[in-house]
Amino acid sequence: MIDMTAQTILQHSFRIAKKDLTELFRNRLGLVLLIVMPLFMMVMVGFIYPSNGTISNLQVGLVNENSGYNSVFASQSFITGLNQINNQTHMLVITNVNSTAELKDMVQRGQLEGGIVIPSNFSQSILSGEQGTIIIVSDESNPQISATIQAALSGVFNAMGQQLAIHNVLPLNATNPLAVVQPYSIQTQGVVSGHPSYFDFIAPGIMAMTVMMSVMTGLPVAISQEKEIGTMDGMMVAPINRLSILLGKTIAQTARGLIQGCIILALAIGIFGVAIQGSILLVFALLLLGVFSFVGLGIVVTSFTKDQETAQMLMMTLMFPMMFLGGVFFPIQQMPWYMQDISKILPLTYASDALRKVMVLGSGISQISTDLIILIVFGVVMIAIALPVFKRMMTR
Amino acid sequence: MDNGNIIEVKNLTKMFGKFTAVDDISFDVKKGEIFGLLGPNGAGKSTTLRMLSTLSRPTKGTATVGGYDTVKNDTEVRKLIGIVSEKMIIYNRLTARENLWFFGSLFNIPKDTLTKRIDELLELVQLTKWKNAQVGTFSTGMRQRMNVVRALLNMPQVLFLDEPTLGLDPQSSVEIRDFIKKLNQEQGTTVIITTHMMVDADLLCDRIAIVDHGKIIALDTSTNLKKIISGGDTMIIKLEIANLTPDLIASVKALKCADAVTQENSTRLHLIVHGEEAFDNIIDAVREKNGKITTMENLQPSLEDVFLHITGHEVRDSADQKIPMQQGPGRRFGGAPRRVR
Ligand SMILES: Nc1ncnc2c1ncn2[C@@H]1O[C@H](COP(=O)(O)OP(=O)(O)O)[C@@H](O)[C@H]1O
Numbered sequence: 001m002i003d004m005t006a007q008t009i010l011q012h013s014f015r016i017a018k019k020d021l022t023e024l025f026r027n028r029l030g031l032v033l034l035i036v037m038p039l040f041m042m043v044m045v046g047f048i049y050p051s052n053g054t055i056s057n058l059q060v061g062l063v064n065e066n067s068g069y070n071s072v073f074a075s076q077s078f079i080t081g082l083n084q085i086n087n088q089t090h091m092l093v094i095t096n097v098n099s100t101a102e103l104k105d106m107v108q109r110g111q112l113e114g115g116i117v118i119p120s121n122f123s124q125s126i127l128s129g130e131q132g133t134i135i136i137v138s139d140e141s142n143p144q145i146s147a148t149i150q151a152a153l154s155g156v157f158n159a160m161g162q163q164l165a166i167h168n169v170l171p172l173n174a175t176n177p178l179a180v181v182q183p184y185s186i187q188t189q190g191v192v193s194g195h196p197s198y199f200d201f202i203a204p205g206i207m208a209m210t211v212m213m214s215v216m217t218g219l220p221v222a223i224s225q226e227k228e229i230g231t232m233d234g235m236m237v238a239p240i241n242r243l244s245i246l247l248g249k250t251i252a253q254t255a256r257g258l259i260q261g262c263i264i265l266a267l268a269i270g271i272f273g274v275a276i277q278g279s280i281l282l283v284f285a286l287l288l289l290g291v292f293s294f295v296g297l298g299i300v301v302t303s304f305t306k307d308q309e310t311a312q313m314l315m316m317t318l319m320f321p322m323m324f325l326g327g328v329f330f331p332i333q334q335m336p337w338y339m340q341d342i343s344k345i346l347p348l349t350y351a352s353d354a355l356r357k358v359m360v361l362g363s364g365i366s367q368i369s370t371d372l373i374i375l376i377v378f379g380v381v382m383i384a385i386a387l388p389v390f391k392r393m394m395t396r
Numbered sequence: 397m398d399n400g401n402i403i404e405v406k407n408l409t410k411m412f413g414k415f416t417a418v419d420d421i422s423f424d425v426k427k428g429e430i431f432g433l434l435g436p437n438g439a440g441k442s443t444t445l446r447m448l449s450t451l452s453r454p455t456k457g458t459a460t461v462g463g464y465d466t467v468k469n470d471t472e473v474r475k476l477i478g479i480v481s482e483k484m485i486i487y488n489r490l491t492a493r494e495n496l497w498f499f500g501s502l503f504n505i506p507k508d509t510l511t512k513r514i515d516e517l518l519e520l521v522q523l524t525k526w527k528n529a530q531v532g533t534f535s536t537g538m539r540q541r542m543n544v545v546r547a548l549l550n551m552p553q554v555l556f557l558d559e560p561t562l563g564l565d566p567q568s569s570v571e572i573r574d575f576i577k578k579l580n581q582e583q584g585t586t587v588i589i590t591t592h593m594m595v596d597a598d599l600l601c602d603r604i605a606i607v608d609h610g611k612i613i614a615l616d617t618s619t620n621l622k623k624i625i626s627g628g629d630t631m632i633i634k635l636e637i638a639n640l641t642p643d644l645i646a647s648v649k650a651l652k653c654a655d656a657v658t659q660e661n662s663t664r665l666h667l668i669v670h671g672e673e674a675f676d677n678i679i680d681a682v683r684e685k686n687g688k689i690t691t692m693e694n695l696q697p698s699l700e701d702v703f704l705h706i707t708g709h710e711v712r713d714s715a716d717q718k719i720p721m722q723q724g725p726g727r728r729f730g731g732a733p734r735r736v737r
């Protein structure tokens with residue numbers, strides 16, 4: 001038992017890790033997947049997930065049925081306003097269309113994605129003190145478009161309304177007419193400068209998820225695979241501590257996960273323009289802590305699955321709720337209360353939260369201490385549960 | 397150990413759920429011996445070997461290797477043994493050298509000693525030329541040679557081999573058998589080998605334990621086992637009948653003197669019979685059905701006959717391909733369809 005010191009255990013586990021990594025790097029397909037998977041994830045989630053910031057150049061038709069009222073064309077000032085706003089945001093590409101019927105036809109044929117109709121009584125309504133109505137024709141198969149057009153239009157109306165009101169209150173001699181028309185205004189100010197995009201939100205989450213998942217899924221798969229092909233017996237009959245096998249596999253899987261994490265980070269910074277506000281060291285420390293918090297769970301799953309296939313399926317089943325409840329893709333605050341409760345017991349929630357704070361907000365250790373403590377406690381508890389289970393499994 | 401036994405097994409039992417894979421077996425293996433466990437697929441040979449090599453925990457009973465208990469002193473046992481299990485313990489993506497280096501490094505062998513030993517072992521199985529090639533590119537025979545020397549890295553006193561010739565071509569089988577024999581003679585390594593193939597057992601083993609249904613039903617040298625037949629009034633008969641019919645076989649089977657009847661091909665029967673009048677009885681029975689006897693020959697008993705005689709069923713041909721371990725309890729005899737009794 002003398003040679004079972006911590007040092008020998010570590011030595012053996014490094015050898016096993018090295019062996020695993022050598023195998024990994026010689027597996028071409030595996031390597032390609034290792035790089036492609038995070039790339040896929042970023043591109044898919046980042047580009048496809050709908051967000052106002054990313055939608056631009058919507059093909060929209062404009063129908064002006066307004067004939068004017070007492071030779072005043074209120075529709076003209078609306079269109080001017082619309083063009084002005086659009087010139088700044090480039091949300092819409094506006095095409096003039098002759099009639100509502102033609103517009104609908106073009107939307108159905110997919111030539112346009114939506115349309116704006118100024119009804120014939122528009123000028124009349126406004127000038128006779130009623131509300132002017134604008135009709136939005138939208139492609140019902142894509143609710144996002146209707147929302148975007150609405151956002152653009154409400155901007156136009158706001159500006160037009162303000163101008164009208166300012167014109168009306170000018171005689172009051174106010175220093176700033178706007179203060180009378182709209183006494184309250186909101187200005188949002190972030191904690192850090194710049195305008196974080198959706199990528200800034202998801203990049204830390206995806207990093208945390210990929211690294212943690214790759215260990216959690218990689219460990220059961222790596223161990224059950226060796227059991228299946230029979231090579232596990234070769235390590236088991238060597239006079240080494242069983243912990244070395246577990247530790248070695250964990251080191252290898254962690255390294256694999258961190259490589260993927262780095263790829264994501266590089267993609268996020270290089271392609272998606274994400275900026276890291278906090279310390280990069282802290283980012284990696286957090287990723288490692290995330291791995292630590294997940295290792296126990298991985299070991300438990302390993303112990304309960306006989307073959308690779310079951311291990312993989314079980315991990316998938318566990319992974320999906322975690323992906324969506326762990327606050328990776330959308331803020332957990334948006335979820336119903338019971339889902340929020342579930343997400344509170346997932347370590348991924350805390351890891352992605354902490355990582356986001358560091359990467360986006362530039363937080364330091366003290367500001368994420370709650371997350372850290374929870375991750376550490378979770379990891380320790382899971383490992384305490386996992387080790388005896390694993391020991392039993394190894395000598396069946 | 398004083399009594400010359402390097403392995404002592406007492407009442408060893410292994411249950412998987414309610415199924416008893418190894419049923420209360422006891423035996424000793426002498427130092428320097430080649431000891432065989434012979435039996436059909438599912439007999440419990442691998443399970444026994446796994447318990448002896450600390451890979452599986454016995455449900456009941458004990459086993460010691462080199463005086464160390466396989467459960468309480470598993471680490472000490474592991475230092476003494478090498479295993480060649482049913483599945484090859486080698487990594488296809490590592491080179492021959494890397495494989496040996498990896499497994500050797502788990503034994504705390506000093507670096508230069510290990511380097512030297514790896515070179516020697518590779519030379520021993522004529523793989524020096526391929527030492528830097530990935531094992532995945534090797535032929536099955538080469539891989540098995542690799543697999544065997546891998547088990548020798550720690551210069552084990554006891555080598556466990558589980559069906560080491562399974563799935564090999566005849567040429568490679570001969571090479572492996574010769575290698576084992578040489579190892580045993582030159583190094584004095586004790587060898588425990590499981591097999592369902594009579595040749596292996598007959599050619600290699602000093603003593604053979606015949607295993608069936610998890611039990612040892614006979615244990616002796618090959619010669620003595622065969623005497624069970626030749627020493628008594630039992631005979632092995634090869635019977636060729638030109639117009640062999642199921643009806644004819646049935647009437648031969650019905651004979652009191654016939655212990656086992658196996659159909660070997662469309663005209664040949666293999667019989668184990670007893671009694672002085674056996675010859676006459678058989679001829680009468682065949683004549684009665686108008687059978688034409690072309691050959692009737694008294695054969696030397698083989699181990700297979702011994703097995704058949706004791707258990708009443710065949711061992712040979714039961715598996716020529718590997719059958720995955722987790723198939724649940726159950727016995728598989730590939731020879732069953734050919735069995736006529
Ligand atoms: N891990 C296991 N779980 C359940 N049953 C098993 C397991 N290993 C072996 N068995 C069963 O135990 C019996 C003996 O198997 P084994 O020792 O592999 O036989 P042999 O090596 O003689 O062919 C078989 O019926 C097999 O199905």
Ligand SMILES: [Mg+2]
Nearest residue numbers: 441442443482
């Ligand atoms: Mg077997």
